[in-house]
Amino acid sequence: MESICGLNPDMHRYLVEADPTKWSLAYFNGRRYAIMTTNIAKSFNNVDRKARLMPVGFLVEWLRALLQRWPISNGM
Known part of the structure; x- marks a missing residue:
């Protein structure tokens, strides 16, 4: 936040006034995604290890x- 304040005070003010649970994982009480990554390839690689041995x-x-x-995001 200090870096943002130094680069863009208006953005810093906006983020301070905004609900931190909407933009910060540190203040979000739940899990934003069913698997804790935002990279879909990492998500698939994590869950499909055994399935890779299956016939097509x-x-x-x-x-x-x-x-x-997998749950559908409300953001769509």
Whole structure:
């Protein structure tokens, strides 16, 4: 925040006045995403380790079921 204040005081003021739970993970009480990363490739790599050994047909079905279980973001 000190860096932002030095670079752009108006932005610093805006962020201080805004609800920190909307823009800062440090003040957000929940989990923004079902898997704690914003990188979808890392998310898939983390959950599909065992599925990689499946035949293609089973793998596609496993991935479809996985995506249906993931919550949809309210931001869309």
